[in-house]
Amino acid sequence: xxxxxxxxxxxxxxxxxxxxxxxxxxxxxxxxxxxxxxxxxxxxxxxxxxxxxxxxxxxxxxxxxxxxxxxxxxxxxxxxxxxxxxxxxxxxxxxxxxxxxxxxxxxxxxxxxxxxxxxxxxxxxxxxxxxxxxxxxxxxxxxxxxxxxxxxxxxxxxxxxxxxxxxxxxxxxxxxxxxxxxxxxxxxxxxxxxxxxxxxxxxxxxxxxxxxxxxxxxxxxxxxxxxxxxxxxxxxxxxxxxxxxxxxxxxxxxxxxxxxxxxxxxxxxxxxxxxxxxxxxxxxxxxxxxxxxxxxxxxxxxxxxxxxxxxxxxxxxxxxxxxxxxxxxxxxxxxxxxxxxxxxxxxxxxxxxxxxxxxx
Amino acid sequence: xxxxxxxxxxxxxxxxxxxxxxxxxxxxxxxxxxxxxxxxxxxxxxxxxxxxxxxxxxxxxxxxxxxxxxxxxxxxxxxxxxxxxxxxxxxxxxxxxxxxxxxxxxxxxxxxxxxxxxxxxxxxxxxxxxxxxxxxxxxxxxxxxxxxxxxxxxxxxxxxxxxxxxxxxxxxxxxxxxxxxxxxxxxxxxxxxxxxxxxxxxxxxxxxxxxxxxxxxxxxxxxxxxxxxxxxxxxxxxxxxxxxxxxxxxxxxxxxxxxxxxxxxxxxxxxxxxxxxxxxxxxxxxxxxxxxxxxxxxxxxxxxxxxxxxxxxxxxxxxxxxxxxxxxxxxxxxxxxxxxxxxxxxxxxxxxxxxxxxxx
Numbered sequence: 001x002x003x004x005x006x007x008x009x010x011x012x013x014x015x016x017x018x019x020x021x022x023x024x025x026x027x028x029x030x031x032x033x034x035x036x037x038x039x040x041x042x043x044x045x046x047x048x049x050x051x052x053x054x055x056x057x058x059x060x061x062x063x064x065x066x067x068x069x070x071x072x073x074x075x076x077x078x079x080x081x082x083x084x085x086x087x088x089x090x091x092x093x094x095x096x097x098x099x100x101x102x103x104x105x106x107x108x109x110x111x112x113x114x115x116x117x118x119x120x121x122x123x124x125x126x127x128x129x130x131x132x133x134x135x136x137x138x139x140x141x142x143x144x145x146x147x148x149x150x151x152x153x154x155x156x157x158x159x160x161x162x163x164x165x166x167x168x169x170x171x172x173x174x175x176x177x178x179x180x181x182x183x184x185x186x187x188x189x190x191x192x193x194x195x196x197x198x199x200x201x202x203x204x205x206x207x208x209x210x211x212x213x214x215x216x217x218x219x220x221x222x223x224x225x226x227x228x229x230x231x232x233x234x235x236x237x238x239x240x241x242x243x244x245x246x247x248x249x250x251x252x253x254x255x256x257x258x259x260x261x262x263x264x265x266x267x268x269x270x271x272x273x274x275x276x277x278x279x280x281x282x283x284x285x286x287x288x289x290x291x292x293x294x295x296x297x298x299x300x301x302x303x304x305x306x307x308x309x310x311x312x313x314x315x316x317x318x319x320x321x322x323x324x325x326x327x328x329x330x331x332x333x334x335x336x337x338x339x340x341x342x343x344x345x346x347x348x349x350x351x352x353x354x355x356x357x358x359x360x
Numbered sequence: 361x362x363x364x365x366x367x368x369x370x371x372x373x374x375x376x377x378x379x380x381x382x383x384x385x386x387x388x389x390x391x392x393x394x395x396x397x398x399x400x401x402x403x404x405x406x407x408x409x410x411x412x413x414x415x416x417x418x419x420x421x422x423x424x425x426x427x428x429x430x431x432x433x434x435x436x437x438x439x440x441x442x443x444x445x446x447x448x449x450x451x452x453x454x455x456x457x458x459x460x461x462x463x464x465x466x467x468x469x470x471x472x473x474x475x476x477x478x479x480x481x482x483x484x485x486x487x488x489x490x491x492x493x494x495x496x497x498x499x500x501x502x503x504x505x506x507x508x509x510x511x512x513x514x515x516x517x518x519x520x521x522x523x524x525x526x527x528x529x530x531x532x533x534x535x536x537x538x539x540x541x542x543x544x545x546x547x548x549x550x551x552x553x554x555x556x557x558x559x560x561x562x563x564x565x566x567x568x569x570x571x572x573x574x575x576x577x578x579x580x581x582x583x584x585x586x587x588x589x590x591x592x593x594x595x596x597x598x599x600x601x602x603x604x605x606x607x608x609x610x611x612x613x614x615x616x617x618x619x620x621x622x623x624x625x626x627x628x629x630x631x632x633x634x635x636x637x638x639x640x641x642x643x644x645x646x647x648x649x650x651x652x653x654x655x656x657x658x659x660x661x662x663x664x665x666x667x668x669x670x671x672x673x674x675x676x677x678x679x680x681x682x683x684x685x686x687x688x689x690x691x692x693x694x695x696x697x698x699x700x701x702x703x704x705x706x707x708x709x710x711x712x713x714x715x716x717x718x719x720x
Contacts, residue, residue: 023462024661025548026386040564062649065560065689079669099466102383106469107461107485125467172539179532184564185549188385200425204400204544289422301384309439329425 004071005131006035006050012127015098016119017091018050020128021108029103030226030298031128039225041066045083048072049090058086087115098124133295133303134317140341142227143297143319147339147350149181149222150229154353161216161360163237167192167205174220183222187229187300191219198234198333201290201325212238215332216360221300228300230321231351232337235358247326247334248357250282254324255336255355258292258306262322262340262347268310275324276308284326293321296339318342319350364431365491366395366410372487375458376479377451378410380488381468389463390586390658391488399585401426405443408432409450418446447475458484493655493663494677500701502587503657503679507699507710509541509582510589514713521576521720523597527552527565534580543582547589547660551579558594558693561650561685572598575692576720581660588660590681591711592697595718607686607694608717610642614684615696615715618652618666622682622700622707628670635684636668644686653681656699678702679710 009018009031020035022028024044033039035048036057043066047058055072060083064076075090077083091097097116099109101123109121135143153174160173170192178186193203195214203217210216219232234251236244254275261271272292279288291307297319304312306320323337336355341348369378369391380395382388384404393399395408396417403426407418415432420443424436435450437443451457457476459469461483469481495503513534520533530552538546553563555574563577570576579592594611596604614635621631632652639648651667657679664672666680683697696715701708 026388026659027463028386040562040566042562062561066562066564101467101470102465103387104466105462106459106464106466106481107483109466110461121466123467168539168542168544171545172536175539175545176532176536179528179535182528184528185531185535186545189545201422202400202402202426204426206400 006055008131009035009124009128010050010052012130013098013124015096015122015124016051016094018098018124019091019112020048020100021104021112022046023105023108027105029100030302031100031103031132033226034132034298036067036070036072038067038070047087049087051090056090058083058090084111084115087112088117091116091119094119096120096122098122098127100125100128129303132297134315135297135319139227139297142225143229143339144350146183146222146224146227146229149178149183149224150220150231151351151353152181153177153220154231154233154351157218157233158235158358158360161210161235163210163212165210167194167197167208170210170218171205174218178220178222181222183224185223187221187223191217193217193333196330196332199327199329199331200333201327201335210237215240215244215334217333217335219335219337226298228296228298229339229351230296230300230337231339231353232323232335233353234334234336235360237360239359240357244332244334245357246282247284250279250284251324251326251334251336252355254278255322255338258324259322259338259340259347259349262314262320262342264314264316264342264344266314268304268306268312268314269308271306271322272308272310279324279326287326287328288324289327290325293323295320314342316342316344366415368491369395369484369488370410370412372490373458373484375456375482375484376411376454378458378484379451379472380408380460381464381472382406383465383468387465389460390662391460391463391492393586394492394658396427396430396432398427398430407447409447411450416450418443418450444471444475447472448477451476451479454479456480456482458482458487460485460488489663492657494675495657495679499587499657502585503589503699504710506543506582506584506587506589509538509543509584510580510591511711511713512541513537513580514591514593514711517578517593518595518718518720521570521595523570523572525570526567527554527557528567530570530578531565534578538580538582541582543584545583547581547583551577553577553693556690556692559687559689559691560693561687561695570597575600575604575694577693577695579695579697586658588656588658589699589711590656590660590697591699591713592683592695593713594694594696595720597720599719600717604692604694605717606642607644610639610644611684611686611694611696612715614638615682615698618684619682619698619700619707619709622674622680622702624674624676624702624704626674628664628666628672628674629668631666631682632668632670639684639686647686647688648684649687650685653683655680674702676702676704
């Protein structure tokens with residue numbers, strides 16, 4: 001890995017320039033922070049223009065102070081005509097502009113086309129993802145801190161989750177603990193799901209009260225200097241039913257074995273294949289309804305996933321969730337998730353908590 | 361106002377169909393929830409197809425349970441080929457498809473173009489915004505609840521902000537109180553800015569410690585059944601300097617007079633003109649570096665803004681922030697913000713807190 005972040009993106013994208021463009025919140029491209037290395041600010045309607053001669057950060061006057069010390073030359077605008085002019089100046093003479101098709105709005109792309117006067121747009125998403133997938137030391141340090149914070153909260157869950165509490169109350173307690181432990185807000189909405197709600201992978205915490213015999217699924221993360229962690233722990237309020245116990249053990253084993261396959265050079269489909277095989281063999285075929293994991297960093301979902309359909313290879317420096325699950329609609333769900341770094345020696349769990357079956 | 365939400369959007373957009381399409385978090389279009397009237401779920405890579413015959417919700421199998429009871433016919437897919445097939449089926453025979461250019465990614469738009477086989481895309485953003493701008497009773501009820509929650513927290517600020525506390529600690533306390541008062545997470549990252557950090561409108565809370573003589577700016581909101589509130593209160597730790605006091609009084613008066621102009625039929629530029637005039641006259645010309653307000657609802661920023669350049673008229677049923685500010689780089693900042701409903705009788709503040717100068 002040589003050169004700065006912007007240089008590597010430019011090189012891989014094979015474009016004359018790469019433009020990272022933010023719209024209004026929440027349509028902001030985390031690559032803006034990756035390239036500028038700023039850790040604060042909102043930077044709505046701001047852009048980073050990467051060119052071989054260097055990076056220009058086109059920033060609204062409102063964000064000028066936040067952008068001080070950023071990696072790149074600052075250009076400040078006060079209204080949208082000035083923004084268009086600065087884009088035009090920065091892109092003058094380029095014929096192929098790389099943009100991230102998945103992180104720019106159609107309106108942003110149209111604006112860019114106009115400002116660049118007929119230049120061709122090209123999807124630089126894969127180039128950007130490829131560079132961002134391989135975390136550098138500063139990034140691993142930040143992700144590691146975010147993982148430590150989430151792990152401390154995971155260890156406290158048996159002490160804070162009580163019968164009679166609502167999902168919303170439990171989520172509030174988790175969020176409060178995350179902040180107390182040093183998280184900057186929460187990188188995604190904390191999920192707490194009781195009983196049959198745990199069968200919904202993206203359940204929003206509601207008024208449901210924890211009663212004896214229910215599964216308790218908690219999925220949350222911390223944020224440290226803009227970098228994320230992601231962790232899920234499933235427990236039971238009282239003795240689980242036989243089917244729940246079997247599901248828990250299957251998911252725990254699927255996660256264990258899947259993580260062990262997260263080696264540099266391994267196919268990204270392999271951890272999913274292994275985990276799915278274990279879950280199927282345990283009698284839960286068709287109940288693991290998502291992929292084994294997703295990369296994370298500045299975003300809680302970024303880069304590639306580890307699914308049956310993944311075609312790429314795992315590489316040293318990647319950070320990914322490892323989160324098999326079993327979901328029985330109308331009954332219960334189990335998911336166990338860690339954030340894992342693919343190190344030179346193989347998988348390294350950055351989050352940690354007691355993964356043996358926990359009864360509250 | 362007649363017909364359902366989808367019907368009104370279709371009518372205004374003058375397209376054969378309108379497609380609302382989610383990408384991966386956070387590139388999700390709140391209009392998906394507006395049209396489907398679901399209040400949970402994540403619905404990544406899901407779409408709502410609005411056609412004269414009715415609305416189809418194309419939803420991944422993972423979200424099928426969350427989508428139960430939604431307004432629209434459910435179509436479930438398990439992989440991306442099935443998603444493309446369902447889009448193709450739903451759009452068969454349409455020649456003009458409305459999409460929200462500001463809320464669809466370029467990748468989403470390209471996918472739609474392919475699935476629809478040559479149909480023309482058209483920006484339906486203004487039509488969607490126009491419908492969503494006028495809040496119905498259910499929406500006003502939810503926004504009102506979100507405002508009450510934020511107001512209760514604003515009233516508690518003088519009790520919880522203490523010298524020796526860091527911005528991050530103060531933000532954590534605010535977030536925790538918001539959840540305790542019933543907020544579902546926080547609709548945007550809470551801003552706490554001390555002293556010269558208050559001069560940065562979008563400051564991220566950091567390790568800065570509150571000391572005597574500093575301004576204390578807190579900007580936060582609550583979320584209730586997906587609807588937001590937005591509120592800013594500025595206070596001072598100890599007696600403010602003369603310039604700070606003058607700035608505070610100017611902002612308070614600018615907000616007061618600006619809000620009074622938020623009447624149905626008034627030009628949307630008028631509150632900004634009035635507030636800016638007051639701030640300029642007080643000797644702070646050029647220090648109010650953003651617009652007077654922005655509409656909010658399902659998103660904390662949506663629809664139109666009230667700025668000097670606004671061309672539209674205010675209408676009954678709109679809900680907007682009213683938030684003039686003065687920012688002196690390297691020194692301090694003041695902002696006072698309420699969420700305001702434009703009712704039939706004129707402006708109605710949905711948030712409330714003591715706006716007189718508060719010394720901690």
